[in-house]
Amino acid sequence: MTMQTITPFKFVSVLSCFLLIFSAQAAERQQPKLGYWLTAISKPMPAPDFTLGDMDAKKFSIKDYRGKVILLNFWATWCPPCRREMPSMERLHQKFKGKDFIVLAANQMEEVDHVFAYTGELEVDPTFTILFDKDSNVSRAYGVLGLPTTYLIDKKGNIRFRAIGGREFDHPEVEKQILQLMQE
């Protein structure tokens, strides 16, 4: 079978079939448990500036959030741990709503319509800000090698903690680290 001979309908069918098979396999083979440990950056560095659009093309610039603690998450819809950690990001967002804290989730290289449809399938509808890093320039600037990767940025705009791989972001230990940064 070559790609040249696949019609769009056949392609979607093949993809759906395999996603089904491999979802079943993934369910059978347990993925690593989502942890709660964020690694402290030994030499905090300034978070690179960026401006990205959200679902409504509204522009968000990270420098507009000086004075807030930022949880900056790099993710994609095809990434299983990204999906698994999203509900905990939403719970965290709800818990710290109105405080000096914001969740920014920078999607990598996907279309707004596709991400919009995806969020509708999640067990919890995300209400935090989803941004679109369409050419992955921002993730490159942050040195992201794999998804998901998450940074905790302090009120002065310095990267203080990092997590590679999925996490339970509303775990008390993570909340403690966020509160610690909020109180600085």
Place this chain on the structure above:
Amino acid sequence: MPTKIVNSQPIKIIFLCLLCAQIQAAEVTIHKNNESGLLTWSSKDDGFSIELIQLIPDFVRAVYGKHGLPADEVERIAGYCVFGSIIQNTSRQQMSYRVSDWRYVDKNGKAYPVKTKAQWLEEWRKVGITFAWTLLPESGDFGIGDWQQGFTTIQLDRNEKFDLIYTWTLDGIKHQGKIENMSCAPADLSTNLTTQ
């Protein structure tokens, strides 16, 4: 080494990895998926775990076709022996790995470097592909609880068995592990199911 795989029953094999700088006890588990017949190798070493899941070419085609890679590039990567891989820092220390240090050894004992994500991206960049995800990152400096997943590609005949030799560094000490007698996924699932 296992000579037989019991359907749906994980097989635990304990072997000593004598190739390491220090003698390293590694626990390798092989799991066979009941429905697809595909195999997963899991190895737990000192502070490091790795899991490699066979992926059939049509799955690889579907993934990269969906991400808009040109048909010839989709076919090229689907022609490799592709594994879904999960790497985890299971220690309470800093752990790092470099895929460029990893090797696979064919049946004749010849060792080859594992192709890195950086090498794939360089080749893709030359043909105008900007997509840069899904492959296992070529390196990682993992803190406590960090883990990563992505595809690992091996260039061997689909029917050929091989050993994978991988390394990682924990607290400044380089370690080496080995998974023996690995195999690629079959060309398609029907082949796999009829040979069970």
